[in-house]
Amino acid sequence: MAELHIIGQIVGASGFPESCLFCKWGVHTGAAWRLLSGLREGQTQVDLPQIGEMAYWSHPIDLHYATKGLQGWPSLHLQVWHQDSFGRSELCGYGYCHVPSSPGHHRISCATWRPLGTWQEQLVQKFIGGGHQLRKPDLIYSGADRYRLNTEAMGTVELELDIILRHFDKYGVNS
């Protein structure tokens, strides 16, 4: 069985209109992949930047997968939320990126977007918050029904990932 190690961190997020952000993340794979160790989803702490505007989480990711096939290569999906001073949470963006497929150190910038409503709903959202959320979050990492969405681009999430591949050449993968 070929093995894949994903070792890294979610560094932080920048470019969002609000500070005081946290991130729910998860790694989604196909059916042939088996998680040997590590947590494949989680939630970071809420970070409030004091200097500058980038919110830093430094949330560790340490995953060990075994697989027999390359279909369903791991993809990382993120939801960035904003927590206000009253403790309410508001969605700030959905993001998605594939885990890199070549070994080594990668610095990934994952752009995020959130759904957009009508102009009346946007006006209400500017005053009291809230806004649209996806009913099923698997639209983040599948492309099938996306053409129905109207979205606005939000900030970016920075990740640093180290990838270690093992026994992939025994399965004929060229590198």
Add this chain to the structure above:
Amino acid sequence: MAELHIIGQIVGASGFPESSLFCKWGVHTGGAWRLLSGLKEGQTQVDIPQIGDMAYWSHPIDLHYATKGLQGWPKLHLQVWHQDSFGRSQMYGYGYCHVPSSPGHHRISCVTWRPLGSWQEQLAQMFIGGGPQLRSPDIIYSGADRYRLNTEAMGSVELELGIIMRHFDKYGVDG
């Protein structure tokens, strides 16, 4: 059979005169290639950038091809459309790039162009939109009849693709 995995995303588009863009994309191959899993064409959501001018889609591409020959290497063709506030769609550019042929992580910038009409048509297009479109879109990825076209260059589409190749060395491919 040699196998090719294309794992990545259409990141977004920049350099277009209007925001509120979506992209119709497709992967075109020769007769020897067989699609084992994944969707080989799709349409992204409409994205309206709030900060900066780049529209972010982060549209996932996850394809698994099997092939016996190298002819007809996969090509990615794109059509960028603009959707205005009334819901009308206007063609903003045709783009095309070959899928990279070396394994690893690639960041591709795919430029786009759109057909240009006479000066009267350009003047009308400046006021009410619209504009000429190709009748059959296979001119985008074939070079045969292109000399008849007058085009103007539009913005560019960013893609991030990870390529995994399997068993290509058994067929004598050096790498």
